[in-house]
Amino acid sequence: MRVSEPEVLICGAGAAGLTLAIDLARRNVDFLLVDKAAGPFRGSRGKGIQPRSQEVFEDLGVIDRIVASGGEYPVMRFYTDEGPVDRSFEMSGPTPAEPYHIPLLVPQFLTERCLRERLAELGHAPLYGHELTGIDQDDDGVSARIATPSGERTVRAAYLVGADGGSSFVRKSLDIGFPGRTLGVRAVVADVRADGVSTDAWHRWGEGTDTQVSLCPLYGTDMFQYMGPVPFDVDIDVSAAGLTALFHERTGRTDIVVREVPWASVFSMNARLADTYRIGRVFLTGDAAHVHPPTGGQGLNTGVQDAYNLGWKLAAVLDGAPRSLLDSYERERRPIAEAVLGLSERLLEAARSRFTSRGREVSQLDLGYADSPLTIATPHRDKGPLAGERAPDAPVTGAGGLDTRLFSLFQGPHWTLLGYETDRAAAPAVRKGLHIHTTGPRGDLDDTGGHFRDAYGLAAGQWVLIRPDGYIAAVADLHTIEARLDAVGLRTGGASPGWR
Numbered sequence: 070m071r072v073s074e075p076e077v078l079i080c081g082a083g084a085a086g087l088t089l090a091i092d093l094a095r096r097n098v099d100f101l102l103v104d105k106a107a108g109p110f111r112g113s114r115g116k117g118i119q120p121r122s123q124e125v126f127e128d129l130g131v132i133d134r135i136v137a138s139g140g141e142y143p144v145m146r147f148y149t150d151e152g153p154v155d156r157s158f159e160m161s162g163p164t165p166a167e168p169y170h171i172p173l174l175v176p177q178f179l180t181e182r183c184l185r186e187r188l189a190e191l192g193h194a195p196l197y198g199h200e201l202t203g204i205d206q207d208d209d210g211v212s213a214r215i216a217t218p219s220g221e222r223t224v225r226a227a228y229l230v231g232a233d234g235g236s237s238f239v240r241k242s243l244d245i246g247f248p249g250r251t252l253g254v255r256a257v258v259a260d261v262r263a264d265g266v267s268t269d270a271w272h273r274w275g276e277g278t279d280t281q282v283s284l285c286p287l288y289g290t291d292m293f294q295y296m297g298p299v300p301f302d303v304d305i306d307v308s309a310a311g312l313t314a315l316f317h318e319r320t321g322r323t324d325i326v327v328r329e330v331p332w333a334s335v336f337s338m339n340a341r342l343a344d345t346y347r348i349g350r351v352f353l354t355g356d357a358a359h360v361h362p363p364t365g366g367q368g369l370n371t372g373v374q375d376a377y378n379l380g381w382k383l384a385a386v387l388d389g390a391p392r393s394l395l396d397s398y399e400r401e402r403r404p405i406a407e408a409v410l411g412l413s414e415r416l417l418e419a420a421r422s423r424f425t426s427r428g429r430e431v432s433q434l435d436l437g438y439a440d441s442p443l444t445i446a447t448p449h450r451d452k453g454p455l456a457g458e459r460a461p462d463a464p465v466t467g468a469g470g471l472d473t474r475l476f477s478l479f480q481g482p483h484w485t486l487l488g489y490e491t492d493r494a495a496a497p498a499v500r501k502g503l504h505i506h507t508t509g510p511r512g513d514l515d516d517t518g519g520h521f522r523d524a525y526g527l528a529a530g531q532w533v534l535i536r537p538d539g540y541i542a543a544v545a546d547l548h549t550i551e552a553r554l555d556a557v558g559l560r561t562g563g564a565s566p567g568w569r
Contacts, residue, residue: 390558453526
């Protein structure tokens with residue numbers, strides 16, 4: 070079949086691949102999204118949506134439908150010899166600076182359905198039954214061979230992104246090492262319909278033992294997620310009868326019966342991190358770059374944020390920004406994955422004891438890029454977030470009198486420059502891809518309740534530059550900020566050159 074030429078080829082239509090596709094679509098980047106599976110993934114596996122990912126989904130325009138597809142985590146009900154004990158997740162409520170504090174429980178197949186719907190609104194859809202079979206790259210692009218239902222197809226793209234999971238064909242084709250370790254835990258996870266169990270709690274038996282088993286209600290469905298460790302040397306019957314028998318054996322509760330199993334998997338838990346996230350014009354993202362144990366709900370979230378980091382950089386380079394911008398992807402995201410892997414392993418170890426709880430450390434709100442080449446350090450700053458950290462939200466009032474939020478002003482594919490109590494006339498010249506807002510004389514914003522000031526710790530006359538992915542690039546003078554805008558391709562004086 071003849072060669073087609075999208076700017077970016079994405080291999081893998083899971084949460085990371087879909088996130089990247091949405092981000093590219095809203096930036097008018099031509100891409101192709103392929104997946105070797107016959108259709109969408111239909112399991113609940115990555116069911117936790119952390120607060121930082123909720124902020125990402127707000128920016129991408131899907132947060133409301135994702136919230137509507139699930140709900141807050143239910144109370145955890147531990148069944149002990151002394152009777153049931155209820156424990157709630159320990160998360161504080163939202164604040165003006167952090168509007169999302171509560172993790173959401175949304176089955177992965179519903180999260181991905183929401184992302185596909187958003188992608189369809191932008192005029193795109195995944196191509197299923199399209200398997201990547203070969204990769205060749207040179208200085209000018211990547212040639213990929215794809216087996217399709219109608220025969221082999223060759224795709225020539227400027228860049229290729231492997232979002233194709235833990236057994237990634239892309240990673241293996243590039244001979245990228247994937248060191249780590251098997252964690253000595255094998256588990257069964259299944260979506261089940263069951264009788265005799267309530268949906269008001271996450272029911273857990275045998276906590277801290279090798280015979281534990283749990284049933285977690287999957288809001289937005291009529292199912293539960295069934296999960297428990299299993300021996301390495303035993304075949305596990307994942308039929309309704311088999312899972313019922315295993316449950317009865319472990320709990321002694323014969324009043325609860327599994328009657329249907331729409332999806333099931335038996336897997337060994339691993340913690341692995343790719344040696345590199347990039348070779349030439351080919352990148353890894355999501356599980357192709359790192360795999361986690363399920364504890365703490367970190368894997369899907371880290372993959373989504375990988376894609377969110379990479380998308381704006383690919384688009385910028387394709388629109389004329391220096392190619393060196395792409396070097397920051399691995400510099401920023403690989404240390405994050407390394408830290409998150411450590412957290413997931415610690416939580417897995419803690420889960421071997423009873424009544425473990427999780428707090429802010431799983432929210433991913435405190436992860437950032439202080440050491441990034443894109444970050445301009447902010448010395449001598451004694452309050453407010455530093456450059457490289459997540460940009461806080463804050464309620465503000467527009468000059469027209471309507472209430473809004475900083476997150477609403479950030480939403481979209483642009484950079485944002487905020488000036489606090491400064492004359493709008495002092496702002497830099499308008500640039501493509503930069504939105505400028507100020508409080509103060511002739512400003513378009515009013516910091517009505519002082520939330521902007523409090524969230525950022527700003528003094529009159531200070532400026533803050535916010536990246537497209539919601540991180541602070543600089544708290545600096547305008548000369549420094551304008552130099553950074555030039556460096557990332559946001560130049561004054563007309564259209565960008567559009568080279569690859």
